[in-house]
Amino acid sequence: xxxxxxxxxxxxxxxxxxxxxxxxxxxxxxxxxxxxxxxxxxxxxxxxxxxxxxxxxxxxxxxxxxxxxxxxxxxxxxxxxxxxxxxxxxxxxxxxxxxxxxxxxxxxxxxxxxxxxxxxxxxxxxxxxxxxxxxxxxxxxxxxxxxxxxxxxxxxxxxxxxxxxxxxxxxxxxxxxxxxxxxxxxxxxxxxxxxxxxxxxxxxxxxxxxxxxxxxxxxxxxxxxxxxxxxxxxxxxxxxxxxxxxxxxxxxxxxxxxxxxxxxxxxxxxxxxxxxxxxxxxxxxxxxxxxxxxxxxxxxxxxxxxxxxxxxxxxxxxxxxxxxxxxxxxxxxxxxxxxxxxxxxxxxxxxxxxxxxxxxxxxxxx
Amino acid sequence: xxxxxxxxxxxxxxxxxxxxxxxxxxxxxxxxxxxxxxxxxxxxxxxxxxxxxxxxxxxxxxxxxxxxxxxxxxxxxxxxxxxxxxxxxxxxxxxxxxxxxxxxxxxxxxxxxxxxxxxxxxxxxxxxxxxxxxxxxxxxxxxxxxxxxxxxxxxxxxxxxxxxxxxxxxxxxxxxxxxxxxxxxxxxxxxxxxxxxxxxxxxxxxxxxxxxxxxxxxxxxxxxxxxxxxxxxxxxxxxxxxxxxxxxxxxxxxxxxxxxxxxxxxxxxxxxxxxxxxxxxxxxxxxxxxxxxxxxxxxxxxxxxxxxxxxxxxxxxxxxxxxxxxxxxxxxxxxxxxxxxxxxxxxxxxxxxxxxxxxxxxxxx
Numbered sequence: 001x002x003x004x005x006x007x008x009x010x011x012x013x014x015x016x017x018x019x020x021x022x023x024x025x026x027x028x029x030x031x032x033x034x035x036x037x038x039x040x041x042x043x044x045x046x047x048x049x050x051x052x053x054x055x056x057x058x059x060x061x062x063x064x065x066x067x068x069x070x071x072x073x074x075x076x077x078x079x080x081x082x083x084x085x086x087x088x089x090x091x092x093x094x095x096x097x098x099x100x101x102x103x104x105x106x107x108x109x110x111x112x113x114x115x116x117x118x119x120x121x122x123x124x125x126x127x128x129x130x131x132x133x134x135x136x137x138x139x140x141x142x143x144x145x146x147x148x149x150x151x152x153x154x155x156x157x158x159x160x161x162x163x164x165x166x167x168x169x170x171x172x173x174x175x176x177x178x179x180x181x182x183x184x185x186x187x188x189x190x191x192x193x194x195x196x197x198x199x200x201x202x203x204x205x206x207x208x209x210x211x212x213x214x215x216x217x218x219x220x221x222x223x224x225x226x227x228x229x230x231x232x233x234x235x236x237x238x239x240x241x242x243x244x245x246x247x248x249x250x251x252x253x254x255x256x257x258x259x260x261x262x263x264x265x266x267x268x269x270x271x272x273x274x275x276x277x278x279x280x281x282x283x284x285x286x287x288x289x290x291x292x293x294x295x296x297x298x299x300x301x302x303x304x305x306x307x308x309x310x311x312x313x314x315x316x317x318x319x320x321x322x323x324x325x326x327x328x329x330x331x332x333x334x335x336x337x338x339x340x341x342x343x344x345x346x347x348x349x350x351x352x353x354x355x356x357x358x359x360x361x362x363x364x365x366x
Numbered sequence: 367x368x369x370x371x372x373x374x375x376x377x378x379x380x381x382x383x384x385x386x387x388x389x390x391x392x393x394x395x396x397x398x399x400x401x402x403x404x405x406x407x408x409x410x411x412x413x414x415x416x417x418x419x420x421x422x423x424x425x426x427x428x429x430x431x432x433x434x435x436x437x438x439x440x441x442x443x444x445x446x447x448x449x450x451x452x453x454x455x456x457x458x459x460x461x462x463x464x465x466x467x468x469x470x471x472x473x474x475x476x477x478x479x480x481x482x483x484x485x486x487x488x489x490x491x492x493x494x495x496x497x498x499x500x501x502x503x504x505x506x507x508x509x510x511x512x513x514x515x516x517x518x519x520x521x522x523x524x525x526x527x528x529x530x531x532x533x534x535x536x537x538x539x540x541x542x543x544x545x546x547x548x549x550x551x552x553x554x555x556x557x558x559x560x561x562x563x564x565x566x567x568x569x570x571x572x573x574x575x576x577x578x579x580x581x582x583x584x585x586x587x588x589x590x591x592x593x594x595x596x597x598x599x600x601x602x603x604x605x606x607x608x609x610x611x612x613x614x615x616x617x618x619x620x621x622x623x624x625x626x627x628x629x630x631x632x633x634x635x636x637x638x639x640x641x642x643x644x645x646x647x648x649x650x651x652x653x654x655x656x657x658x659x660x661x662x663x664x665x666x667x668x669x670x671x672x673x674x675x676x677x678x679x680x681x682x683x684x685x686x687x688x689x690x691x692x693x694x695x696x697x698x699x700x701x702x703x704x705x706x707x708x709x710x711x712x713x714x715x716x717x718x719x720x721x722x723x724x725x726x727x728x729x730x731x
Contacts, residue, residue: 101563106586135519
């Protein structure tokens with residue numbers, strides 16, 4: 001196990017709870033950083049089950065190794081699936097059936113429910129009894145971003161643990177030491193990830209960093225009065241579609257194909273999964289554009305490179321960002337927000353982009 | 367890995383293994399069967415769905431030892447449809463199996479055996495021996511009473527107890543309780559009590575027949591059943607089974623001997639009038655006769671009677687006929703004993719000296 005994950009575990013409240021021997025049988029892990037919650041959940045499972053005595057867990061014994069590779073028969077993972085990305089009642093029932101049995105290896109049992117707030121009402125209601133009073137030696141860990149979507153009856157049965165975001169330097173450390181990212185790149189990703197390990201990892205997995213470069217470049221191209229807005233919007237839409245198609249291909253099978261009974265999705269359900277991937281891709285585009293605009297405003301006002309998210313783009317920024325009125329820049333920011341809303345309201349993406357680029361050009365190219 | 371064996375023997379083993387070969391999407395390797403060939407002329411086939419695991423050991427002609435996993439369902443279908451008497455299976459180091467029998471040849475994509483979960487080893491085992499047909503009978507007489515309500519998971523199986531040389535098997539869903547008690551030659555010092563999951567009970571009933579001896583291996587968290595060349599290992603339900611003894615009335619006011627077949631027939635006849643909504647049959651005992659009536663406002667009414675040897679007071683009690691029929695169906699005795707005290711107290715059905723069935727009455731309207 002990496003030193004950073006171990007450090008996170010060491011600082012967590014859960015470690016002290018296990019130390020004191022007062023472990024609750026159901027925890028609700030909350031916070032924006034998915035990865036951090038999952039790492040802690042895995043560490044907690046190991047701490048509860050590791051067969052070596054002494055330290056919390058050894059990370060060496062077969063039990064720890066199997067938990068790390070998600071292959072332990074007594075550590076159950078449940079995550080939403082199907083077109084609606086839900087935890088359905090059949091899935092909840094099947095995990096309850098397994099939990100009602102004695103453990104496979106004779107020790108404790110841990111069930112980890114990822115995105116537990118995606119349980120539909122029936123599933124949540126059927127889980128109430130299990131969460132309130134699990135069988136002996138059984139622990140449940142529910143993972144979600146916040147409590148808003150949960151039934152209050154579920155929340156009241158769990159002990160809540162909130163995982164805040166990390167500071168920027170921890171993310172840089174993580175990227176440099178664990179993911180072997182070169183320092184300058186790590187700095188940029190850390191700024192973009194806002195102290196969120198999951199976000200940082202996303203920048204590693206796909207070519208999002210390169211995608212960001214393209215979008216920033218695109219933003220600056222709007223400033224050239226000779227740029228053809230319509231052509232720009234068209235190529236930009238095409239790039240977004242290409243990226244979405246690629247991500248559709250890369251959807252893990254348990255989300256794309258699998259309904260709990262193993263049957264394939266209908267074409268309509270499939271289309272809805274693809275649509276949500278596409279929407280996700282569009283929202284990433286607008287997020288990056290917004291950040292870029294934010295940097296532009298901040299640099300325009302302060303000239304301080306330290307405050308920028310896209311800290312590697314100072315040179316380009318300094319070339320363009322000078323002497324704009326705050327009002328005009330803020331209007332651009334508002335336009336970006338409006339454009340995204342228009343897209344969500346089912347306006348064709350190409351039109352949305354054409355109008356947005358045109359407005360930005362009108363504001364900023366005198 | 368390379369071996370030759372009787373096709374029918376292999377097919378028979380694979381047929382039984384099919385029942386646990388999973389369609390589990392979380393661990394795809396469970397849809398395969400673990401095939402191991404040792405150097406001692408022995409082929410081991412293992413399948414598990416992590417709840418129930420079955421293992422066969424077959425004598426084969428070993429050409430080359432090794433292990434791998436092969437898709438369970440396909441392998442079974444192939445051995446079933448092939449025509450030759452012998453079957454030859456050879457698996458290369460990249461887990462591609464060549465299966466030959468008669469003139470037919472199949473190539474089947476397998477997987478490495480590294481990821482396949484091994485059957486758990488049973489530690490601190492106590493053993494008891496029973497004849498297959500006896501064990502089957504014990505399960506058959508109780509299994510139908512298992513609760514299917516997931517919320518009360520301790521009732522989702524049969525409680526299997528060995529104490530003082532007796533075997534007691536109990537199942538209940540809260541409305542009726544079936545219990546069989548059998549004197550056996552098991553070591554009277556052995557004391558064990560486990561809750562066997564319903565799935566395991568069904569698997570066992572499918573497998574058990576004849577006079578073969580079954581060795582039951584009790585361990586802390588698992589139980590094993592060893593029959594000839596087969597070993598079945600099952601997980602157990604966690605928790606404490608309710609105190610069933612408390613539910614069985616110690617003393618009842620009346621006890622009537624009833625001809626089973628006729629009793630079963632009139633219940634079936636009268637309950638024809640019942641639909642899902644109303645499921646109540648009234649049993650009126652009076653001097654020398656038993657009268658059954660049922661009424662359903664949507665359909666109509668039914669009445670039938672039979673003569674019995676009853677001398678007591680006029681007495682009416684109501685039951686859900688389905689629960690009575692469930693128990694009567696599996697009994698082979700000609701006569702049964704029916705015991706009751708009052709219309710709000712449970713009725714007890716007894717047969718032979720080993721079977722007790724407690725059934726809650728319904729409210730008389």
